[in-house]
Amino acid sequence: MTASTSSTPEPAALPARSGAYPDGRTPLADAVLAVARRDIATFHALPLSHGRSIRDSHMRGTYEALFGVAQLAADVSYSGTMLDSFFRPRGPLREAQRLAAHSFGADATFFLSAGTSTANRVALTALTQPGSRVLADRSCHQSVHFALNSLGVEVAYAPMQRCCDDCPRTYADLPRLLEMFRAAAVEGRPFDTVVLSAVSYDGVRYDLPTVLAELAAVHPGVAVLVDEAWGAAHRFHPRLRPLTALHAVETLRAADPRLAMNVAVTHSAHKSMSALRQGSYLHLIGDGEAQERTAQALFQHHTTSPSWPVLASLDLARLQAETEGESLLGRSLGLASTLRVELATDPRLSAYRPLGPDGHLVDAAQLVSDDPTRVLVDISALGITAADFRRMLFDEYALYVARESGDAVLFHIHIGVDEATLLRLLDALRTIQRTYRSASAALAAGTSEHFIIAYPPGIPITVPGEKLCERTLSQIDSLRSSGCEIYTLRNPTVSVGEPAAHAPAATGPAVTGPAGHVTGPGTGHVTGSVTASGSVPVPVPASVAGSVTAERFAAATTAERLAGTASAVSAAGTTAATVSAAATAVVTS
Numbered sequence: 001m002t003a004s005t006s007s008t009p010e011p012a013a014l015p016a017r018s019g020a021y022p023d024g025r026t027p028l029a030d031a032v033l034a035v036a037r038r039d040i041a042t043f044h045a046l047p048l049s050h051g052r053s054i055r056d057s058h059m060r061g062t063y064e065a066l067f068g069v070a071q072l073a074a075d076v077s078y079s080g081t082m083l084d085s086f087f088r089p090r091g092p093l094r095e096a097q098r099l100a101a102h103s104f105g106a107d108a109t110f111f112l113s114a115g116t117s118t119a120n121r122v123a124l125t126a127l128t129q130p131g132s133r134v135l136a137d138r139s140c141h142q143s144v145h146f147a148l149n150s151l152g153v154e155v156a157y158a159p160m161q162r163c164c165d166d167c168p169r170t171y172a173d174l175p176r177l178l179e180m181f182r183a184a185a186v187e188g189r190p191f192d193t194v195v196l197s198a199v200s201y202d203g204v205r206y207d208l209p210t211v212l213a214e215l216a217a218v219h220p221g222v223a224v225l226v227d228e229a230w231g232a233a234h235r236f237h238p239r240l241r242p243l244t245a246l247h248a249v250e251t252l253r254a255a256d257p258r259l260a261m262n263v264a265v266t267h268s269a270h271k272s273m274s275a276l277r278q279g280s281y282l283h284l285i286g287d288g289e290a291q292e293r294t295a296q297a298l299f300q301h302h303t304t305s306p307s308w309p310v311l312a313s314l315d316l317a318r319l320q321a322e323t324e325g326e327s328l329l330g331r332s333l334g335l336a337s338t339l340r341v342e343l344a345t346d347p348r349l350s351a352y353r354p355l356g357p358d359g360h361l362v363d364a365a366q367l368v369s370d371d372p373t374r375v376l377v378d379i380s381a382l383g384i385t386a387a388d389f390r391r392m393l394f395d396e397y398a399l400y401v402a403r404e405s406g407d408a409v410l411f412h413i414h415i416g417v418d419e420a421t422l423l424r425l426l427d428a429l430r431t432i433q434r435t436y437r438s439a440s441a442a443l444a445a446g447t448s449e450h451f452i453i454a455y456p457p458g459i460p461i462t463v464p465g466e467k468l469c470e471r472t473l474s475q476i477d478s479l480r481s482s483g484c485e486i487y488t489l490r491n492p493t494v495s496v497g498e499p500a501a502h503a504p505a506a507t508g509p510a511v512t513g514p515a516g517h518v519t520g521p522g523t524g525h526v527t528g529s530v531t532a533s534g535s536v537p538v539p540v541p542a543s544v545a546g547s548v549t550a551e552r553f554a555a556a557t558t559a560e561r562l563a564g565t566a567s568a569v570s571a572a573g574t575t576a577a578t579v580s581a582a583a584t585a586v587v588t589s
Contacts, residue, residue, distance in 0.1 A: 024323070028096035028111075028315040031083060032308050036073040045305075046077040074309045086306045087299050096315040103322055104235055105246040106265070106283035108291050113310035114303050115278040116229045116268040117143035123264035123282060124195070125297035126290065127223040128153050132192040135181055137172040140197040141227060148195075156180065156191070167355045168405040169202040169376065174367040178214050185218050193223045198245060199231030201403060202410060203374030207367040209248040216252060216261050223262040223290075231371070232267035232281065233415065236325030239333065243369070249285050262286030264294070272414055275317040276310045328415040332373050335422050336413040339375050342426055349426070351381040351433045355408060373413050380407035382436045389432070397428040453487040454479045461486075 039050065047053035051072040054060045063072070079085055084093040093111065101109035112119050120143040128134060130152035136144065138157040148155050158177035163169045177194075184190050194215055198206040208226065215222050226245040234240035241247050245265045253259050265283040269275035284294055340354045355376040361369050379389050386404035393399040403410035411425070446468060452461045454476070461476060462468055480486055 024319060025099060026096070026312075026315045026319050027092040027099070028084070029312040031092035032074055032076070032312040035076055035078060035083060036070070040076075040078075042077065044077055046075065048072060049076050071309065074312070076308055077305070078308075083308065086302075086304075086311075087295075093311065096311075096318075100281060100314070100318045101283065103318055104265075104281070104283050105250050106285055108284045108294070110282040110284070110294065110298055111311045111314045112280040112282060112298075112302060113278055113307040114280070116227070116266045116280040117141070118301055119266040119280045119282040120144050120225070120227060121147040122294065122297040122301050123225050123266060124148065124151060124193075125300065126294040127193050127225055127262065127264060129192075133184070133189065134193045134195065135177065135184070135191040136195040137177065137197050139170060139172050139200065140195055141229065144195055144197070144225075144227065153193075156184075163204075163360055167360045167376070168408055169200070169204055169355075169360075171200055171202075171204040171368055172197065172206075174206060174211060175365065178211065181215060182218050190219045191222065193225065195225045195227070197227045198243075199228045199234070199371060201230060202405060203371035203376060203412075204361065205231070205243050205369050205371050207364075207369065208243055208245050209251060210367055212245070212248050212261070212263070213252060216259065220260045223286075224264070226263065226265045228265055229268040230271050232269045233272035233321060233325060233329060236321045237329035237333075238326070239372075240329065246283060246285070262290045269314055269317050273317040274313070274320050274415070276307075276313040278307070279310045279314045279317070281314065325415075329373075332413045332415055332417065335417060335419065336373055336375055336411075339411065339413065339422060339425075343375075343377065343429075346430075348430045349433060351379065351436070352429060353378040353381070375411045375413065376405070376408050377411065378408045382433065384436060392432065393428060397424070399425055399428055450488045452476070454484045455487060456484065 041052070042049060048063075049072070051060070051063065051069065054063050057063075067075075076083070081091070084091040086093065089097065097109045097111055100111070101107065110119075110122075112122075120141065124144070124147045128151055131154070133154045133156070134148060135156050135158060136148060138160045158180055159173045160170045161173045163171075181191055181194065196206060196208075196211065198208055212224065215224060228234075228245055231240075231244065234244050235246065245263065249259070249261070249263050252261070263285045265281075265285075267281040267283070269279045269281055270277050282294070282298075284291055343349050343352045343354045355378055379386060382389065386407055386409050390401050390404055390409060393401055401409050401411060403412075413422075447465065449464050451463055452468070453459070454461055461472060461479075476486055
């Protein structure tokens, strides 16, 4: 074996401890904090450390506003015995990695500050050799495909399949993958390595106990990389733990202590745990040689300038998951269930249709199931694109949704989502539905009951009582494509202060901008011009009167919204008092 260039972590076995993590150790975080508190001047690198290079700079305020004084102090470049060596850890980093391995159930755990794309490359470099045969899940992350393309291995891809016509999610055809694996073994050319993407972006989880058991039975010496980037936290809740890779291997080992399978598991800790961006775990179950190969691959591929704050956050995230993970994930599961219930039962949310646990991925033979912390929602009934919907949530409601798939968007109810955040989302969804349904009705062919006005120049295209024909609708589309905003107003005499729940549907002004963008009361985009009497005779841009309408609208409907949402959340296991208090704090702030 090649001489070691880096130190392999010690086995994860730790002395038995009484109680549940009574010492609360975070050795790496404590060490980084200790050096951050010292006024150390460096003659090495990182002039920004402790904010030294910006002390007299006119940009100091911006730096400190973005990063904070504590972050600037903690971002250090010390190595070796001064803090610890990243590639040959002997001190607090080594101890932190041992604690993490013990917590996750791995033989060894490596901390990375360069993301799970790097972790995947490191793992594949360690698990494969030039000329070896690899069977890969076609739905794997791009980092897997890029790594396999450069390692000189022979790759076969198992196909993907779509959930169904009603649900846009895709995932590996696992029965076909296992069939390919068995056939290769029968032919005498077994696959040496298998790559699985077991917890997907879209909320699909693999039945890893079944899949890994089958792989081990057919070819005991196979190596497996399981990319669980989106499921790092799942280890810490009894409902989610059974399908995780490390738990599955623990079960196989309990049945056969001689299990020869080497398994690497990668976790994007920052996606589901309280870790900084690019914080990643690489867990390994395998013999000493596999661990040494992984350590050497880390030396080859990871930056030699790791972020100590990111690495320290992995230590902190591990302890929080051990001590608080079950309760935090329990809250996430309850809130995800509440969101589904609200979307399915509240008529003010009838334009949204949840996809997933209500009937998809229930065929056990497919070896997949839903991730219950993700809620995929079809928004096609709104009449707008998912991209426009996401943009509106971000721009007008300060809510970010990263994923769109066809006419659906994905809400990830992670441990950072609380009751108040869910209330904000539900409130935004109701307002968007009310506005878009109003605008859709106004722009339907037939006799119009609305003023429809293009701005600029502000001249009505139709007035109430005029026919809205296909030619006019085409004209509206052309104006909208050219950048005009299209306003609709049905009843300009309704007072701004009237509760929206008691006003006729589609009474307030709505506006459609480029690409069909529609807004209205409460959206913060376009509302109305308030006269001395409080009426809204003509819709104008929000810069004139948006805040007035939004504030009065929110105040008028707070009681109704809190009562409905609090009762729904209570049914899911969260007290109505907690939800009401959290929501009140949001509204009054």
